[in-house]
Amino acid sequence: MQPIPHFPPNNFTDLLLDAVCVVDREGYFLFVSAASERIFGYKPDEMIGQPMINFVYPGDRERTLQTVNEIINGEPKPYFENRYVRKDGKLVDIMWSARWSETDQVRVAVARDVTERKRAESMQEAVYAISEAANAPGNLNTLFQRIHDVVDALLLATNFMVALYDAEKKELTFPYSAHPFGDADSAKLMVEMIATQVIHTGRTLLLTPETLPLVLPKTVIDSYTEPLNWLIAPIRAPDGIKGALLITSAGPSGRFTEQDKELLQFISVQVAAAIERKQMLSRLEYMAQYDQLTHLPNRTLFLDRLKNSLGRAHREKTLLAVFYLDLNKFKQVNDTYGHATGDQLLYEVARRLTHSVRESDTVGRIGGDEFVVLAVNIKRHEDIGKIQTKIMSTLSVPYIFNEIQLQIYPSIGCAIYPDNGQNESELIHFADSAMYSVKKEHTLERIAGIQPEESHLYTDGFQTAMSSGYLKSER
Structure with missing residues (x-):
């Protein structure tokens, strides 16, 4: 041995x-x-x-x-x-x-x-966290907050911003921003310039006080005195770049590295997919709740708001009014001038209705030429008549589309909580019936030869309705 x-x-x-x-x-x-x-x-x-x-x-x-x-x-x-x-x-x-x-x-x-192991684990955790956030309830701002949490955990990115770019409008916005700049115009200009460059070039930037002069004018850099370290990655979707992720760290001790740059690039890919999914879900949710022509709440959303408002009215002992209206002779507009003009008329009616009520009220379209208005937090019965008069006068102003002038009058029925119903179905039914009663009354007036200027405001205590059903047009 x-x-x-x-x-x-x-x-x-x-x-x-x-x-x-x-x-x-x-x-x-x-x-x-x-x-x-x-x-x-x-x-x-x-x-x-x-x-x-x-x-x-x-x-x-x-x-x-x-x-x-x-x-x-x-x-x-x-x-x-x-x-x-x-x-x-x-x-x-x-x-x-x-x-x-x-x-x-x-x-x-x-x-x-254990750098490689930690990097692989961090990337996997980021994928899971962002995917989970994309599928969780909440809007884009909720998603961005979760993404900020993920990036902060990985890169110590307390100062974090999301920039989104609308290519059609050529508009850059910052829907999420957590940074120390405050409202300084010079700082905003710096952020916008850096984000714009990354979005247009598609390249991730790692910027330090030494390399900032390569991408920003000296006057812009000098306007912000504290040295900044930047890491900016484009949000790249299959159909183009949607925006950018920006993180900053103040002072020389917080410099980002090439490894951080690669990590943010990887995260930005996951963020792009998450944003697209959240936007798609938002579009689907919007389509399920809003009328596509007028962008008013549809029947489902209107009834949901009415239900919630009834609960508040019951607790606070206030009145609530539901107005149900349709446009007299609307079919004649479609038949005479075409559906495109009819659609224009519906859109303009929706716009006028929205502007004739308070922000706390709700205007909805529940089909065809039928609209509903929910007026909440009403103190006195006489205020309901004022609301209806304002709606009537607003909708009775002539409509002009190209060389066509239309004079359209609505038929309006009203139901009051708690006088005419205790729940949403009872109030809608009462207002709908009141509207048709007024429409029938108007038909009798027209047969009797009453002119438009002789149209009446009908009131019988709990039910009010106003109508006039004449269509005028000029070319």
């Missing part, structure tokens, strides 16, 4: 892929094995004698020092993870196995580079 040759102990540690480190009580490196150059980018003699904390990523220093105290107090840490800044400026994720030697008064630790 051959004798086993004797090797100096340091040679064994230099063969390890993990780095072995020894740190004294004050936090200075006493020994670092050869693997440090592969992991940290520094040779051992560049680290020995230096404070350990100087190599730790600034965002992880407080947590690292807290863990060091726990180790010195006798608590081993076999799986502690933090980030170090390599000599080349890149971040490296380290998993430490460390313990304190009371006899030698030193901390002995083994460092393993």
